[in-house]
Amino acid sequence: MAEKELINTEEQQATQTPMLKRVSHNYLPVSNVELASKWYKETLGLTVSPRGPAEGAILVLGNGQWLFLLETKEKRTANFMTDQWEGDQYEMFSLTFEVENIVEVHKRLRESGVYIEPLSDQGSCGLQFKFKDPDGNKFNVWQDTE
Amino acid sequence: MDEDKQRVDIHRFITEARNGDFDAFRHIVLQYSNAMLSVAFSIIGDFHEAQDATQEAFVKCYRGLHTLDDPSKLGSWLYAIVYRTSLDFVKKKKLTLPYEDAISPSINNVDTWLDQHIMQETIWNAMQSLEQTSKMAIMLHYLSDWPMKEIGQFLNISLSAVESRIRRARETLKRQLTGDFEPYFRMQRLDRKFEQKVSERILRSAGHFYIPVLHREQVLDWFVQHFQLGISRHGNLLVESGHELYLLECHTHLPSDLPLLAFEVSDIEELWHKLQHDEVKLESINTNHFIGKYFIFYDPDGNSYHAVENRRKNNV
Numbered sequence: 353m354a355e356k357e358l359i360n361t362e363e364q365q366a367t368q369t370p371m372l373k374r375v376s377h378n379y380l381p382v383s384n385v386e387l388a389s390k391w392y393k394e395t396l397g398l399t400v401s402p403r404g405p406a407e408g409a410i411l412v413l414g415n416g417q418w419l420f421l422l423e424t425k426e427k428r429t430a431n432f433m434t435d436q437w438e439g440d441q442y443e444m445f446s447l448t449f450e451v452e453n454i455v456e457v458h459k460r461l462r463e464s465g466v467y468i469e470p471l472s473d474q475g476s477c478g479l480q481f482k483f484k485d486p487d488g489n490k491f492n493v494w495q496d497t498e
Numbered sequence: 499m500d501e502d503k504q505r506v507d508i509h510r511f512i513t514e515a516r517n518g519d520f521d522a523f524r525h526i527v528l529q530y531s532n533a534m535l536s537v538a539f540s541i542i543g544d545f546h547e548a549q550d551a552t553q554e555a556f557v558k559c560y561r562g563l564h565t566l567d568d569p570s571k572l573g574s575w576l577y578a579i580v581y582r583t584s585l586d587f588v589k590k591k592k593l594t595l596p597y598e599d600a601i602s603p604s605i606n607n608v609d610t611w612l613d614q615h616i617m618q619e620t621i622w623n624a625m626q627s628l629e630q631t632s633k634m635a636i637m638l639h640y641l642s643d644w645p646m647k648e649i650g651q652f653l654n655i656s657l658s659a660v661e662s663r664i665r666r667a668r669e670t671l672k673r674q675l676t677g678d679f680e681p682y683f684r685m686q687r688l689d690r691k692f693e694q695k696v697s698e699r700i701l702r703s704a705g706h707f708y709i710p711v712l713h714r715e716q717v718l719d720w721f722v723q724h725f726q727l728g729i730s731r732h733g734n735l736l737v738e739s740g741h742e743l744y745l746l747e748c749h750t751h752l753p754s755d756l757p758l759l760a761f762e763v764s765d766i767e768e769l770w771h772k773l774q775h776d777e778v779k780l781e782s783i784n785t786n787h788f789i790g791k792y793f794i795f796y797d798p799d800g801n802s803y804h805a806v807e808n809r810r811k812n813n814v
Binding site for chain 2: 368369370371372373374375376377378379381397399405410420422424428430432433434435436437444445446447448452453456492
């Protein structure tokens with residue numbers, strides 16, 4: 353990026369407040385809401401909101417953010433293919449979870465029998481691994497090691 | 499509850515929690531939260547901070563559960579962790595914040611907060627004449643439902659020592675405090691909500707979000723132009739909370755009929771009118787029982803998003 357552009361970006365950040373405050377929730381397609389929410393609850397320790405809608409379920413993350421599970425008729429995931437992450441036609445995950453205890457989370461997921469990649473140390477970028485939920489939605493899990 | 503049965507249960511919970519059963523860990527949190535809070539308050543002298551310390555201590559416990567070799571030592575192990583964590587809290591507070599800033603009232607109920615604050619300070623002052631073990635014993639007496647024997651085990655003192663310490667501490671407090679202070683203690687008890695909070699911290703948050711697009715630059719500019727998003731040092735879009743949106747190009751892209759993300763916005767009507775004026779593709783404002791007021795909008799590549807109004811954190 354040219355220097356002038358950089359300065360522009362910085363000025364922009366200083367003077368304007370983003371009109372999108374935060375991500376309130378993600379939508380995840382699942383084949384069976386009941387099974388999926390049970391899985392998220394048991395494996396990841398998420399709270400399932402008792403007031404969720406009939407056709408979906410709301411899972412609550414630690415910072416109040418939601419995962420909104422929606423039942424879809426045809427099989428699909430939130431993943432997509434891209435060349436811009438790791439090599440050609442990489443199956444991309446839709447979000448990264450931040451955790452405080454990545455080794456435990458990795459162990460728990462491994463024991464649950466889903467697709468899971470080995471834990472990798474990214475140096476100053478912390479520890480990471482990828483996994484898929486039983487419906488095939490892929491995620492990245494990350495712990496900042498400071 | 500039958501004491502032997504309880505012991506067996508706790509052993510089972512520890513084994514199961516270590517094997518990755520999260521509900522078992524929740525049982526431990528539920529069983530010990532008020533005992534942990536008692537220790538934390540006895541050291542910190544502030545319930546709000548003591549709760550944070552207790553939470554922090556449980557997270558440490560969860561991470562270190564595999565290091566606990568002898569399940570019968572759970573109590574003393576937890577005690578040691580919350581004790582050290584609380585000392586760290588006191589140290590940190592002294593270093594960084596003047597006392598008044600360390601506990602800020604929530605804006606809605608300043609009056610209640612002030613009453614509570616005065617009550618807490620009065621009680622804390624009255625407790626200063628007690629030794630630390632007595633402070634912990636009397637707190638455990640008020641906050642937990644534990645029998646004397648168990649309190650003794652947790653604090654590693656004999657049954658008769660617990661009984662006499664609690665008796666003397668009560669007398670001291672009654673002498674120094676006029677009015678009925680005991681309900682105040684009972685109000686501070688932790689319940690299931692606290693256990694939920696701890697559990698949620700274990701899986702803390704979703705940090706980064708990835709969006710499939712056909713033309714990265716175009717969508718990036720579009721987000722900056724219409725929503726004034728910032729750009730991170732990695733060149734990604736930044737929402738106000740500091741989370742990054744990564745735009746990644748795909749060869750072919752069939753936008754999903756599901757929205758990708760829902761964004762919280764501060765003024766939904768205002769944003770809707772602005773986007774309408776900017777000729778952004780969008781649908782009218784609707785209300786949904788679960789997400790409240792919202793509208794759908796589309797980026798130039800056809801991805802759909804929800805804009806939702808600020809919802810209070812715990813309205814689920």
